[in-house]
Structures are given as C-alpha cells and as structure tokens.
Amino acid sequence: MSDTTAATERPASDGPAMEVRFRGGGFAPQSRRWVGVAVFVALVALVEWGTRAGWISPLTLPRPSDVFGTFVELWNSGLLFKHLGPSLSRLAVGAALGASAGVLLGVLIGLFSYVRAGLVPLVAAIFPIPKIALLPLFVIWFGIDEGSKYALIAFGTFTPTVVATYGAVDNVDRSLIRMGQSFGLSWLSIVRKIVLPGAMPGILSGLRISLAIAIILLVAAEMLGAEYGIGAYILQAGSLYDLERLFAGVVILSLLGVIVSAAIAQIERRVLGWRT
Known part of the structure; x- marks a missing residue:
C-alpha cells in the first residue's frame, strides 16, 4: 500500500492536523525594555513617597x-x-x-x-x-x-x-x-x-x-x-x-x-x- 493511500485511509477519529509551534529558539533573549523602565520608575516613586511621608529620613536619602x-x-x-x-x-x-x-x-x-x-x-x-x-x-x-x-x-x-x-x-x-x-x-x-x-x-x-x-x-x-x-x-x-x-x-x-x-x-x- 502506498503512502498516499495510507494517508487517505487515516481514521476519522484522528481529527484535523494541528500546527505544532516551533520551539527551537535556542533560549534567545527577547527584548523587554519596558520592564526595566517600569521597575526604575516604581523604585523612584517609592523613594519619593517614602521621603515625603517621613519614613525615609532626608539625612539618609534625598x-x-x-x-x-x-x-x-x-x-x-x-x-x-x-x-x-x-x-x-x-x-x-x-x-x-x-x-x-x-x-x-x-x-x-x-x-x-x-x-x-x-x-x-x-x-x-x-x-x-x-x-x-x-x-x-x-x-x-x-x-x-x-x-x-x-x-x-x-x-x-x-x-x-x-x-x-x-x-x-x-x-x-x-x-x-x-x-x-x-x-x-x-x-x-x-x-x-x-x-x-x-x-x-x-x-x-x-x-x-x-x-x-x-x-x-x-x-x-x-x-x-x-x-x-x-x-x-x-x-x-x-x-x-x-x-x-x-x-x-x-x-x-x-x-x-x-x-x-x-x-x-x-x-x-x-x-x-x-x-x-
């Protein structure tokens, strides 16, 4: 039996073929620059709030x-x-x-x-x-x-x-x-x-x-x-x-x-x- 015939006689229960996502990226880093900016802004905002609220001394951090x-x-x-x-x-x-x-x-x-x-x-x-x-x-x-x-x-x-x-x-x-x-x-x-x-x-x-x-x-x-x-x-x-x-x-x-x-x-x- 040829491969073509075998392919056509595949049972219907197998369902439609699903696309498999390629996972060969080789651990390539992806750019997430906004994360670093967000962390920096959050840290600065925390220090600003802390110095204005008084629980960070101005003699320690301006x-x-x-x-x-x-x-x-x-x-x-x-x-x-x-x-x-x-x-x-x-x-x-x-x-x-x-x-x-x-x-x-x-x-x-x-x-x-x-x-x-x-x-x-x-x-x-x-x-x-x-x-x-x-x-x-x-x-x-x-x-x-x-x-x-x-x-x-x-x-x-x-x-x-x-x-x-x-x-x-x-x-x-x-x-x-x-x-x-x-x-x-x-x-x-x-x-x-x-x-x-x-x-x-x-x-x-x-x-x-x-x-x-x-x-x-x-x-x-x-x-x-x-x-x-x-x-x-x-x-x-x-x-x-x-x-x-x-x-x-x-x-x-x-x-x-x-x-x-x-x-x-x-x-x-x-x-x-x-x-x-």
Whole structure:
C-alpha cells in the first residue's frame, strides 16, 4: 500500500492536523525594555513617597525630585559640561589604551604557547591587585595631572580585558579550526575567519566588565588633584554633606554606565549578527 493511500485511509477519529509551534529558539533573549523602565520608575516613586511621608529620613536619602532639580541647575549653569567633559575625555583615552592593549595581548596569549607560558603567570599576579591602591604610585610616576589618571584607568581596564580575551580564544571550537585546516586555509585565515569571530562574544563580554571598572577608577582618579570631573564634583558634594548634589553625581555616573553598556550592545548586534 502506498503512502498516499495510507494517508487517505487515516481514521476519522484522528481529527484535523494541528500546527505544532516551533520551539527551537535556542533560549534567545527577547527584548523587554519596558520592564526595566517600569521597575526604575516604581523604585523612584517609592523613594519619593517614602521621603515625603517621613519614613525615609532626608539625612539618609534625598527626594528624587530635589535631585532632579539639582541636575537641572547643573545643566542650566553649564557646570554639568564642565565636569562631564574632562571625565569623558579621561575615560575615553584611558579605556581605549587599556582595552586595545588587553585585546592584543590576550589574543597573543591565546595563539602562542611561548607568550602564554611567559605572561599568564604575570597577568595572574597583577590581576588581583586593587588598582585604586596603585594610584599613589602612578602619581609618583606620571605626576598628579592627567597622566596618572590615564594610567590608572588604562591599567584597570587592561588586566580584565587580557583575561577575558585569552579565555575567549581558548573557548573557540577546535573542530572549526580543524575544519579550516582540512580545507587548506592558511594560519592567518584561520585566525581571521574562525578564531577571532568565535572569540568575539567573550571579548565583548569582557569589555563590559572592563569599562565598568574604568568608570569606578575614573571617579577614584578624579578625587585626587582634579578641579573638574564627576569624581571631583562628588567629592566636593560629600565634603559639604550636600546629598542632592552627591546623588546627582551618582545619577550621572549611572547614566554613563548605561550608555556604555548600550554602546557595547549595539556593537554586539552588528558584529555578532551571525549567531541569530
């Protein structure tokens, strides 16, 4: 009996064929941006209500409305850009130096055994050192001006980027490399077409952590010998116990972190589109 005949003689009790929903999404995350916005708005509203009701002391948390008013004053007076401009410059230069050097060295460690044998113990030795503790040393070496701030941010960005990069290179699927070798690809082609694209998700994840560390070190560096900068602004507000100004500076840092994370996410969408 043919398959067609068997299909036509199917019992009527089976009922009509039902469409089965495809469930092969591979745990792909779905965008739910409104959830994060709703949580943030609810938290701010809760703090505002708590400070106005009196069960949150104004000496502990200022009203979010007062913090927003301080932020508006900073914007209108031009002080926001006087503090934000130097901070962005220091962050961009220091993070670019540290991240680029970290990615380059991490790739070399992942590809060459002699480089790995010589530098992995050194990286493992300096990685746990609190980078803020090295700020006085950098001041002695590079002076109290911009050089020490660039050096601290670059060094703090460098070490986690190295660790993330050579770990990402190690995690590239070796069967893909063997496949490239079997097709006669050169060593440089395998690195460019297989190793680097396969390691890119881990590298970008490491950059997220490295840039967050860079923002923390930026604040620490600006609290020493800086007239303008978000860190200097927060230090001035803290010394005067001006909570509104203090929290306004913290909000600026938080927004800066969100912008950096969003920029990394855009790079991931463009560079890692092959994963979808």
